Amino acid sequence: MGDESAQRASRWVFEGVTYATRREMCAARRGRYVEYLNAGMNFTQAARAVGVSKRTGKAWRNGRTRATGRNEKPLVDWYRSTVDKPKKISTRYLSxxxxxxxxxxxxxxxxxxxxxxxxxxxxxxxxxxxxxxxxxxxxxxxxxxxxxxxxxxLKRPKPVKVRTVPGLLDYIHNGLRAHWSPEQIAGRLRTDFPDNDAMHVCAETIYQAIYVQAKGELKKDVSKALRSGRAARRPRSSTDERKPRFRDPMVMISERPAQVEDRAVPGHWEGDLICGTANRSAIGTLVERSTRFTILLHLPDGHDAEHVQQAIIRKMRSLPKLLRNSLTWDQGSELALHQRVSTALDMQVYFCDPHSPWQRGTNENTNGLLRQYFPKGTDLSEYPEQYLDTVAAELNDRPRKTLGFQKPSEKILELINAA
Incomplete structure (x- = not known):
């Protein structure tokens, strides 16, 4: 075990420094990439200098839109290097x-x-x-x-006005200590310095100056100074509505028909993943609400959105239409391609509210039963699909008290025969 730990630790090395985790090493590599950009390197040179591809550097700067449909934010903050004479200037400027x-x-x-x-x-x-x-x-x-x-x-970053005009920053600090709002400070500056345009700033300039420096211990001072009590800026676009998680709009569980709740109509499923060690492997679980019939999804190549939607479609396509009414899932990124599932199976997909596992109670209960076969801390990719089918068959052959001690396999056969 000691040799394995030493080998694993020695893997995360960058510029001669060994890091405890891959996350720390990648953070150091991204930090060095930004330093190279600020020093005047172009994107390609900076990427090669830290040992990544130009495409990876672009993803760090701009974020990425994955094929899974989940959008990711940029991982680095950067700006164009300051140079005395930019190499390229738009023709809209004089040469x-x-x-x-x-x-x-x-x-x-x-x-x-x-x-x-x-x-x-x-x-x-x-x-x-x-x-x-x-x-x-x-x-x-x-x-x-x-x-x-x-x-x-054209140089970036430009000097901040509140730091270049003598006395302006002190005036703002004094106003904040007196519990003035940035708007009141901006208005009072025009009253106290009517003939000095350099001392005139808008409230937005004051807000930017406050939040840019709000790091570490300064966050406490900012939260005390501002009436909102926030040391981080909240974008106006997200004050009243939650940003969409996926490109394809989600249909929330609140829009699910009432008939799903009483379990009188079959064909409504709940789904989720059970994950292995460090979330590197997973098994998909599908449970029918009225019969508790269970289907397990084999995901040996990963549990990203592409592989999950393929496994769902492959397993459920053979079910009769009677048993393909709806699927309820949480808001995990593994179902970002839910529109493909809905189209291929002609089955509506609903999403639970954030942090509300009880809205898929049947599935959560089944996942607990499955841990008897797939203990936590194991590599789930090692189990073959035949074993998963055997486990599902054993669960479906188990009498359930909630079904009057009938088996899920018996209940679902009754439904199919009746149809």
Whole structure:
């Protein structure tokens, strides 16, 4: 056991440092990737430097939309490297050559509109360029200085206004200590400094300054200062409604017909997964509500959405239509492709509310019975499908008190014969 632990620990090595878990090693690798980007490397160079593919780096930056239908967020925060002269500038901006032409024509006494006509630019563009980038010390328009100033404006991250204007940050802090809201602080700044535009900021600027620095111990100070008591920003889009978990809209259990509850109509199923060690393996379980008939899904290649939906369709396709009315599942990502299941089996799929396992009580009870055959902490991928079918058959041949000591196999045969 000691040798195995040492070998496992030695696997998570990055740049000569050994990490206790793969998660920690990947976090260090992503952190180094961001450092390389900020140092000026392009995406391909940074990815190669940390030993991943360019595609993986893109997924880190932008998140990914998996084929399973589950959307994932970006894993790194990054910004374009600050450089004196960006390699590529959009054609909507003036180029170095255009600025040199403006300087030459302006020196020759040419007007703004004539310069704009020659450049095929709006007159407002030339006028704004001259007003923004003319050297106040000489009163002259200097093209190389103007180009440098333009490049500096493109740098990221830009300095925060509340930190560059002397006295502004202290004023905001004093206002928060007095339990003023950011909106009150912003309004009072205009009253106290009517002739100093540099001291005028909007409430949103103050909120951004507060939440950006709210890390570690500062979170406590922020939660005390703001009336909301939150040290993390809550997006407005998610205040009143829950974001959809999957691309295909879910039909919630609240919309399930009332006839499902009394178990009078057969063909309504509940489903879930029982997982093995570290959730690396799983077995799917399907239980019919009225008869307690159980079907086990063999998932040797993984329990992602693609494999789960294939196993459900393969096992249930042979059932008569009488026994394919609905399927109720929790909101696990393994059923992100529920629309395929619904279409292939002509069977409505319903989803339980979050953290509400009692809404699939029959399935939860069956999963407890199955742990006698599949103990926790074991690798479930080692069990062949024949063994799973044998276990399901044994459960279905077990008399149930709730069925008047009839067997699930007997009850389901009665239904099929009656149909």
């Amino acid at each position: 170095q050559d255009e600025r040199m032409s403006i300087a030459d024509w302006r020196h020759a006494g040419m007007g703004v509109r004539e310069i704009a006509r020659r450049l095929a630019r709006p007159a407002s563009t030339v006028s704004r360029e001259l007003s923004r980038n003319t050297n106040p010390a000489t009163g002259m328009y200097e093209p190389y200085r103007a180009q440098q100033m333009s490049a500096d404006r």
